[in-house]
Amino acid sequence: xxxxxxxxxxxxxxxxxxxxxxxxxxxxxxxxxxxxxxxxxxxxxxxxxxxxxxxxxxxxxxxxxxxxxxxxxxxxxxxxxxxxxxxxxxxxxxxxxxxxxxxxxxxxxxxxxx
Amino acid sequence: xxxxxxxxxxxxxxxxxxxxxxxxxxxxxxxxxxxxxxxxxxxxxxxxxxxxxxxxxxxxxxxxxxxxxxxxxxxxxxxxxxxxxxxxxxxxxxxxxxxxxxxxxxxxxxxxxx
Numbered sequence: 001x002x003x004x005x006x007x008x009x010x011x012x013x014x015x016x017x018x019x020x021x022x023x024x025x026x027x028x029x030x031x032x033x034x035x036x037x038x039x040x041x042x043x044x045x046x047x048x049x050x051x052x053x054x055x056x057x058x059x060x061x062x063x064x065x066x067x068x069x070x071x072x073x074x075x076x077x078x079x080x081x082x083x084x085x086x087x088x089x090x091x092x093x094x095x096x097x098x099x100x101x102x103x104x105x106x107x108x109x110x111x112x113x114x
Numbered sequence: 115x116x117x118x119x120x121x122x123x124x125x126x127x128x129x130x131x132x133x134x135x136x137x138x139x140x141x142x143x144x145x146x147x148x149x150x151x152x153x154x155x156x157x158x159x160x161x162x163x164x165x166x167x168x169x170x171x172x173x174x175x176x177x178x179x180x181x182x183x184x185x186x187x188x189x190x191x192x193x194x195x196x197x198x199x200x201x202x203x204x205x206x207x208x209x210x211x212x213x214x215x216x217x218x219x220x221x222x223x224x225x226x227x228x
Contacts, residue, residue, distance in 0.1 A: 043222055103159070106155075
């Protein structure tokens with residue numbers, strides 16, 4: 001089965017700096033890579049995703065890059081703000097029927113300090 | 115996106131008892147899944163809830179312990195049977211909608227087993 005590794009487990013940055021979280025996956029058949037943000041006591045929220053036919057995707061301050069050859073993908077957050085503080089999970093999937101059965105990374109606790 | 119409602123949101127249970135968690139989605143979905151998130155940990159897939167047939171369980175999870183029903187496209191239940199303190203966790207219902215297959219989560223059900 002799929003195995004997703006995520007680094008770092010904790011990340012502390014100053015407000016306004018950039019944050020980068022990296023993930024690797026094992027199954028070359030995986031073709032969908034979402035990122036979730038989970039605030040304390042809340043549900044995971046999808047913030048961005050990328051599919052295997054795309055190398056990079058950007059949405060305002062958030063971007064994701066994918067290197068299929070190396071089987072790794074990264075989340076980049078620029079101009080970080082205190083409200084970006086949360087746990088971020090990467091995930092990988094091979095499509096299961098009409099939807100996506102996801103394998104999650106171990107999570108990164110991001111803290112944005114004033 | 116889909117709105118996914120779970121109940122109960124939290125419960126305290128006695129060892130040896132069983133609890134059923136309900137999940138309702140506000141629109142027709144293609145796939146429904148149940149995840150477990152132990153304190154401070156990542157999300158682990160328990161099973162895929164299949165409409166009108168037996169759920170598909172992941173390694174380490176069995177039907178006798180986690181029976182799942184999905185009588186229609188928008189509703190599913192997960193029962194945690196014969197609970198022990200090790201079952202204390204957040205149980206998350208999730209669903210994918212539409213052809214893009216993005217996965218959305220319910221608010222979670224936080225179970226504490228004494």
